[in-house]
Amino acid sequence: SLAYFNGRFAALDEPLLPIEERGHQFGDGVYEFFRVYEGQPFMLEEHLDRLYRSADLIRIEIGQSREELKGIMDELMQRSGLSNGDIYLQVTRGIAPRNHPFPAVPSSLSLTIKPWRELPPATHQEGVGILLHPDERWLNCHIKSLNLLPNILAKQAAVDQGCFEAVFVRDGIITEGSSANFYLVQNGAIRTHPLSNRILGGIAREAIQRIADAAGIPFIEEAFSPDELFAADEAFLTSSGVELVPVVTVHGHGSIGSGVPGPIAIELYRQYAALTRQPAQG
Numbered sequence: 570s571l572a573y574f575n576g577r578f579a580a581l582d583e584p585l586l587p588i589e590e591r592g593h594q595f596g597d598g599v600y601e602f603f604r605v606y607e608g609q610p611f612m613l614e615e616h617l618d619r620l621y622r623s624a625d626l627i628r629i630e631i632g633q634s635r636e637e638l639k640g641i642m643d644e645l646m647q648r649s650g651l652s653n654g655d656i657y658l659q660v661t662r663g664i665a666p667r668n669h670p671f672p673a674v675p676s677s678l679s680l681t682i683k684p685w686r687e688l689p690p691a692t693h694q695e696g697v698g699i700l701l702h703p704d705e706r707w708l709n710c711h712i713k714s715l716n717l718l719p720n721i722l723a724k725q726a727a728v729d730q731g732c733f734e735a736v737f738v739r740d741g742i743i744t745e746g747s748s749a750n751f752y753l754v755q756n757g758a759i760r761t762h763p764l765s766n767r768i769l770g771g772i773a774r775e776a777i778q779r780i781a782d783a784a785g786i787p788f789i790e791e792a793f794s795p796d797e798l799f800a801a802d803e804a805f806l807t808s809s810g811v812e813l814v815p816v817v818t819v820h821g822h823g824s825i826g827s828g829v830p831g832p833i834a835i836e837l838y839r840q841y842a843a844l845t846r847q848p849a850q851g
């Protein structure tokens with residue numbers, strides 16, 4: 570494992586940030602999470618696109634070019650010796666005496682690299698339970714901002730109930746998980762909330778959409794209610810970190826479909842694993 574902050578590489582437990590860093594004091598920043606497979610961050614360009622887009626939406630000018638960011642990520646991978654790992658990257662509005670208006674200072678950049686956070690094999694093989702939870706977030710969920718308090722509170726509520734993930738409900742509609750996108754499968758078609766300010770456009774979601782398109786599985790971007798979820802054949806969630814996890818129960822309701830991972834979730838996960846674990850073609 571290894572950390573980086575504004576030009577300096579250091580051990581993960583070494584103090585690196587001044588106290589008046591706006592990420593620390595205000596959560597005034599954005600982030601990305603990349604999974605690295607055999608030295609290659611999966612869908613690197615898509616993640617960087619989203620990073621610059623998120624920063625732009627909160628009016629942070631990232632002090633590094635794309636090529637500079639890639640260079641720093643490469644150096645982090647080299648120095649850590651990890652060819653498989655998780656890279657966390659965060660950009661904040663910088664270091665300045667605590668005051669709400671934007672300071673005229675350069676943005677800060679911090680990164681960590683760590684070995685993959687492995688899930689128990691049962692997570693993918695047997696599927697997981699979810700807790701439905703009110704979506705108490707703001708209306709800019711498409712921005713990958715550091716402000717994750719509603720997500721953390723919902724996730725902990727799920728964990729307290731023995732569930733793997735909290736899935737948000739806003740205005741009677743399922744939006745997404747606290748740290749993952751969410752899908753149902755009905756009559757052989759995948760359905761998920763459309764891209765909007767109410768969800769984060771996941772990079773794993775984009776990968777799953779491409780896989781579904783190539784496999785001829787309809788990928789329908791249309792929101793659904795909890796009742797529609799309860800009537801679904803299958804459900805699953807995706808993120809860069811957990812890849813694809815089948816959802817087999819809803820807390821307080823019972824099973825989805827037959828209560829075991831369904832054929833479409835299994836096939837999509839197989840193809841996602843094949844895509845990430847072999848070198849990119851062309």
Ligand code: PMP
Nearest residue numbers: 748749750769771772773808809
């Ligand atoms: N939605 C939310 C709220 C998330 O935090 C995440 C994980 N970053 C996702 C969706 C999935 O995004 P990705 O596929 O890019 O990891």
